[in-house]
Structure formats: C-alpha cells, structure tokens
Amino acid sequence: MKSICQIRDAMGGQEGDDHAAEDEQHISGDAEEEEAAADDERHDSNVSTESLLAVSDDVEGDETQSGTQSSHRLLAYSDALLSIIATVMILPVAHTKMEADEALDENLQLLLGTKMAVYLMTFLIVTVAWAAHIRLFQVIVRIDDTLALLNLACMMLITLLPYTFSLMATFPSHVLGILLFCGCVMVIGLIQSVIVVYAFSRPFLLQHQIRACADRSVYRHHILKVLLRVPVMCLLAAVCSAFCYQLSYVLLALVIFLPYISRGVLWCRDKLLGPAEEDPEQVMFYTFLPSEPLSKERVEAFSDGVYAIVATLLILDICEDNVPAPSSVQQRFNGSLVAALRSYGPEYLAYLGSFATVGLLWFAHHSLFLQVSRATRAMGLLNTMSLAFVGGLPLAFRLTHELPPAAAPRDERRAVQAACVLVFGAGAFQLATWVAALQRGRRALRPAVRYGGPEHIFMLAKLSLYPAVALAAFLLTCALSRFSVAIFHLMEVAAPLAFLLLRLTVTVARALLTRLFRPRGRQESENGEDNVQSSAPF
C-alpha cells in the first residue's frame, strides 16, 4: 500500500510542480499560450503518451533486452482487426433482401429494426473489448513474442463475439447461444489475465511508473481483480442460463455497465456521506473515471479503421455484384453495355454519396484530433457513439438510392429521414467530443481551437456543418415530402460544396480582418483568452 501512496505522492507532487510552473507564467498573451502548450506536451509525455515512451525505450531496450519489441505495430494491427469486427454486423442489415412487392412493409421494418439493434449492441460490445485492450496495453508498453502470440489468440476470440452475440439474439431463449457467448468472453478474460501475469513476471515489459515501483504485486492484484470480474460474471450468467435465462441477460448487461454503476454508487455515497478518504486501491490505471487518459493514437487508429471499412463497404458489393455477365448483357440489353451499366446507376450514386460523406466526416474528425493533445475516456465514449452512427451510413445510403420503383413516397421519405438521422448523429457526436475536450481546456486541446483561439470559430463551423445540413434536409423532407429523394441528392452534392465555400469564406474573411482590424481583432482574442483562463483555472 505504502509504495502506491509514495508513487501517487510523487506524481501528485510532479503535477503540483507543473501547476506552479503554469501559475508563474500567468502573463497572458500568445507567448504564455505557447508555453502552456509546451507544458501540456511535457505533461503528456510524463503521463500518457506511451507511444513516445515506446520509441525512447526502443533504443534502450535493444541494448538491455534484445527479446522485447515496441508494441506500436501490434496495437495498430489489433485496432485494424477490432474496427473491422465492430462494423461487420452492419452487413446482415445492409443485405436484407428487399423485394419489389414488400417495399419497406411492417415485417421488413421489424426485421431491420432487430438487426439494427444487434448491430448497435455488437458495436458496443466490441468497443468495450477494445477499451479493455487499450487499458491493458497502457500498462504493458513493450511486448515479446509470447505476448504477441497471446494477443493474436485474444483477437481471434474477439472476432467471434459478433457471431456468438447474433446467435444469442436470434435464439434468445436457447441455452446454447448464451453458453457460446459467455464461453468466448470467459476465454478472452482468462487470456488477458495470463498476459498480465506474464508481463508482471517480466517487469521490463511494463509501463515505466510501475517498473520503477518496488512493490508491483499491488498493481497486479488490482488489475487482475478488474479483469477477472468479467469472466466470473459470465460464468455466473452461464450457470444461471440453465434454470432462468432472463437472469443471464441481466448479468451480461451488468458486465458492460458495471464500471458506470460502481462509479454511480461511489458518487452517490460521496454526495450523501461527504467525500470519502481516497481509496488506496484506486491506482492511476483502471480507474474508469471519465477523465482517465486514453491513448489518442489508438483512438485515431480505431476511428481510421471504421471510416475506411465503412467508406469501402459499398464498393465491396459493387465489385462483387455489379459486373454484368456477358450473356445477360446480350439477352437483356441487346448487347448494349451502356444500358446494362445505366441500370446500376443508383448503386454508383449511393457509393459516391456515401464515400464523400464518410470522407468528409473523416476529414472533420481528422481536423479535430489534430488539435487534441490528449484524449480522455469521456471523449473516447463520445467518439465511439459517433462511429456507431457512421457504421450505419452505407445501409442508409443504399436504402435511399435503391428503393424499388414501386415504393410509396412515405417509404422514400422514411429512408431519407433515416439517413439524415444517421448523418446528424455522426456529426453531432463529433461536436460533442469537441465540447468534452473544450471542457478539459488546456489539458486536452491545443491553444488554436480553445475558447478565443484563432481557429475556434472555424473548427466549430467545420464540425457543425454536417449536423446542420442533415437537420435542414430532415426538416425539408417533412415539409416537402414529395421531393425527399431530390432533397437528399441535393444534400450530398451541397455538403462538399459547402465545405469548400466555408474554407474560401474563412480564408477571405480572415485576410480582410487581418488587413482592416488587426490591432482590435488581436486584443479581442486576447481578452477572450483571459476570460477563459480566469474562469477555469486548474
């Protein structure tokens, strides 16, 4: 216990020093800002950016422990696998057969609804597994061959989760589905525990704070306790399924929401009984606090994977299905390839529309995370929500463009509105991620986009463009329900153009402002800066 407290004191002391340094620099103005940013970065490298650490360890490690390796690429590969798996359950939804005679009727809607729910739950489950993986590899910063192979085994089991979950969802009252799912989760938990035990037996693989600590077994104990909670709950759920399967589902739901529940209970206790003394068990890792640091690099890698697979999901279908066979061109279109391709027109449009939308959403995400200096768990959660909406886009675009000719205007409108809701959700949660970052102020964002920063308004415009356009399209389709598809096409074309227009406007406006009001503009932004700083001192 004592050693943890010492480390925490040491860290607290260090943070305190940082703050003192920051406080001394309260002169206001650009120079101070730059200093603060540099300070943030120094702080970062102390606490969370294990990637830099891995790089600096690399040289050192080559000499001391030739068998160990930087974990960077292993994590990138894991992120790629997990992002593909997270989005894969959109395929059964997207490929639901739609015949001309049952265009979007009640049954089909029910089926689509169920599949959508399965997709969202799978996405949630995989991202929970992903968050656990991040947490694990923020403690273990170097790997060796054994860890790499154990991690691959773990990945293989995680890729089975969507399938076992959808089995469970299709046969909710069947024991087999529950058993398979619980079995998967239990084996994953056990492999992760083996990874932890293995890594703690070789301290040079660990994060430098833990490595420097004399009594590492406390950390190991804490991490194992958090990790093993999940398999134990699943074992209980599996046992329960034998006599009351509803109870199993309650237990499984508890697994996902356990950290939030325990947080909530703690918060209530604090409010009722006054803040309790700090729990010595509650070390810096595995706190499940919303402010727990999250590797920004991995959030980016996972998001890139989701955006990339979503952008190309439709071209996968097009490549497979839309190359007409020579014989059918001969028979159905009198040998005219142009006519044959024209019949696929809507699918090309759907592809271009979805690629452009996903591409521009990626672009907004990219712009945002360029300015994020440190990600937290809350930001990660909001980002995941945004990604869940992004994952649904190919389906929405397909529905909008491929409605059978006999479809009623009501169905058309519904499909278009669904697409608008998805685009709106994706954009709005990006905006929320930014707001969450703004709340953390200088600890999470670079100075340019903080309140009063020179790029603040521009970033706001970039991030709110898609939600605004989607909302406008949604409202328009309500008012002019007959032209809903036309409005949607307009939106697809208008959004990229609006992006370009926005850039142009900002460039011109900034050039004008700089030329005309230079001193005044500068003063204003400085005042804004001061207000924020005085209202939110750390």
Added chain:
Amino acid sequence: MKSICQIRDAMGGQEGDDHAAEDEQHISGDAEEEEAAADDERHDSNVSTESLLAVSDDVEGDETQSGTQSSHRLLAYSDALLSIIATVMILPVAHTKMEADEALDENLQLLLGTKMAVYLMTFLIVTVAWAAHIRLFQVIVRIDDTLALLNLACMMLITLLPYTFSLMATFPSHVLGILLFCGCVMVIGLIQSVIVVYAFSRPFLLQHQIRACADRSVYRHHILKVLLRVPVMCLLAAVCSAFCYQLSYVLLALVIFLPYISRGVLWCRDKLLGPAEEDPEQVMFYTFLPSEPLSKERVEAFSDGVYAIVATLLILDICEDNVPAPSSVQQRFNGSLVAALRSYGPEYLAYLGSFATVGLLWFAHHSLFLQVSRATRAMGLLNTMSLAFVGGLPLAFRLTHELPPAAAPRDERRAVQAACVLVFGAGAFQLATWVAALQRGRRALRPAVRYGGPEHIFMLAKLSLYPAVALAAFLLTCALSRFSVAIFHLMEVAAPLAFLLLRLTVTVARALLTRLFRPRGRQESENGEDNVQSSAPF
C-alpha cells in the same frame, strides 16, 4: 541544374562522411556493431524517415505555419483504404457459386482462373497506385486542408479502379470498359499533378531537402514529368481503343512496366557503351531504382491492412450467412440448434484455419520488419508479392473446407494443393524480402539478424517455417492423395504448434549454448561478422 548538383554533392559528401566515420570504427566486435547501428539510424533520419521529420516539424510548424499539419494520419487512412481495395477483388472469386453437381469441373475452373487473374491484376494496379502515392508523399511531408481534400478525391477514384478494371476484363473488346478505366487513371494523374503544383507553391509543405533548395522548379518539373507520363499514355490508349483495342492493352501494360523498361534500357546502354555520365535530371526522388528508399512505416501500415482484412474476410461471410433463421431450424433440424450449427462446422474450421495462418504469417512479417531499419523499393516489391498470395488465402481455405460431399478425391487434392501453393508463396516471398534486406546489409537491417547476428538463425527458422510446412503438405498430398484433406487439417494444427516448439527449442538451446560454450560461440559469431564485412564493403 546546378542547384541539384550542389545538393547531390552535399548529400554525397554527407554520405561520404558517414562512410569515413564507419571506416574509422572498424575495430570489430559488439561495440562496433552498436555504433554502426546507431550510425545507420542517424543516416536514416537524414535521408528517408519522413515520419520522424514530420514529428520534429510539428512543433516548429505549429509556430510558423498554423494551417499545416503532420501528414501521418492522412497517410495511415490512405493506406487502410488502399489495402482494403487491393484485396477486394478476391470476393468475386471466393463467392463463385459451387453447386454439388458441378464440383470443380472444367467450366468452373476456367471461371475461377479468370477471376483469379483479375484479382492479381487489380492487386498489382492498386499497389502501383499505392507506390506512386508513397513517392508523392515522400516529397510532400506536411499537408493542409486543401491537400487533405484533394487526397480524398484521389482515393475515391482509386477505389473505382478495381471495378473499372473488372468491367474491362469482362468485356475486353468493348470500348466502354477501356474508356472508363483510362478515364479513372487520367483523372487520378491530373489530381496528383495538381497536388504537386499546389505543394510546390507552398514550400513549407515540402521535404526539407527540397525546401532548402533555391531552385525548386527543377524538382517540380522532374516530378510532374514522371507523373504526367501515365495520364498521357492512358489518353493514347483511350484514343487507340476507337480503332484497335489490342493496341490499347499494350499501351496500358506499358504504363505499369514503364519504369522497369526504362531501367532495363538504361542498364543495357550502360553495359554496351560503358557507364554513362550521371544524368543531372535523375534526382534522388522518383528514380525507380531498386534501392530507392520506401517509407517503412507505410509498408507496415499497408501490410497490416491487407492482413487484417484478409483475416476477417471469412468472419464477414460467417456473420452474414451462418446465423440460421429460427424457422429453418424448426423445419430442417427439428428445433435442434446444435444440429443446425454442426452443419456449418466446415466454415468455422475454415475461419479458424485461415485466421491462424494469416495471424502467424502476420507475426512472421512483424518479426521481420521489427529488424528492418530501412525499406527499399525492391523489398517493397517482394513484400507486395507476398501480400498478393496472402490475399488469396480465404478463398483457398474456403475451397478446402467446403467442398461438396460429392467431390471427387482429385478435386479435393487440387483444392488442398492450391492452398499449399498460396501459403508457400506468401511465406517464400517474406523470406525473399529478408534476403533482399540482407543483401543491403547494415543499411537495411538491425545487427541482431544480419549474418552472424545472435537472432539470424532464429529469424531464418521463423520465416522458413510456413514455406517448409506448406511444401511438405504439398508433397504429402501428391504421395497420399486419398488423405489430402486430412493432411491439410494436420498442417493447420501443426504450424502453430511448430511455432511454439521452435520458440521453446531456441530458448532451451540458447540457454544451453550460453552456459556451455559461451566463449567459443561468441568468437564464431564475431568471425562471421568480419567475413561479411570484408566481403561486402560499401
């Protein structure tokens, strides 16, 4: 011209200095090795690792040019998109319908053969586009919003290449296919030219050597000349298609092999007329020499993308197709879910087999590239060949496991042999990549795995395990053709076990050797080192 020569002299001088420094250090032994490695790394950071450059530029850039950004994430996203697109044409091959009554007959084989050829050609075309993209962004190391949007547009068109190519392949004599493909390539070339012109008008976006140069227009001219060669050839091909489509194909083939042809012509000229004086046009970038540096980071990112999408291709299918509908379970299996799932058994096996194989091939690739300090064009080419084989694995595994019960033993054997050939190819080209790196010696590899290094034999064993196992399985199926499928299953299980056994053996053997023959072993390895150094001086 003069400025280029000056820069080349400067660079040559620098290299010369490095060599002199290396020569001075010829004392032999471990210390020298470490020095050389450090030297390599210094050299690296001078010449090719633009990622480090981008990081160091980042801090500087934030202050000087607030609109520019590190290109790291844009490139990672592009790599993810390109790797998905490169492997996508395996889907039409994998999903070719196989009925029980036409098990692998002649027609089907022809169809599969054609689709395989289309897959390989698409893979080749996308990787050529990818190589051009690397080359472009080795010159442009920072981006701004305009470049990011231009790059997204470029990506969108590249994703259309597989589709237009397969149209062209399905309707070889039809003008439309050729026109669409040529149109795509032309627009891509034009966008890339716009990117180059734009970047050269903002020198702070460029690579630091070019940025430091007084007369940048020579570089721009050279790069544009190389870039525009492709659209011009395509325009010619499109025009030719109007009267003689065969000529169009010759022209298009020329586009891909042009660099090799011009290299070959130059080489022949040099051999015939003696080495010509150095062409001043031939700058360090866009040389198409086999030793041209290639961003190691991007080779890794692209490979990760291919391995990840290939590992999960089968689970995509399983998630979509293999969740039985409740009604069909009721009707066909008397409500027994276990029986229903048992009927999917082969597909699960195929998934596990392919995931394990792809995972271990990734692991070998990862081990290899951890030891590579610098990638060259030749290594990139060999790596791409290995990836092309990897891309075919899901198909092979599917064929092996899902043969209809009525299939003749001959067909079984053929499917298993095809799978063996693919595994062998993937492993053998990995080995070849290593050999290519070994040839470049200390310029490409870290000391541990060079000739005589402590990990040299272990790396050889790791990389040759899969080719050896695949070869053995292939030969066994020839001898014992009746048990081919059983042999294949054995191979799937044996390979991971062999991996673990290999690790164990090496660990034990090394521990024994260290204890027993420490002085002798050390001496031997040093001698080996010396021999290599004297036989291959730079």
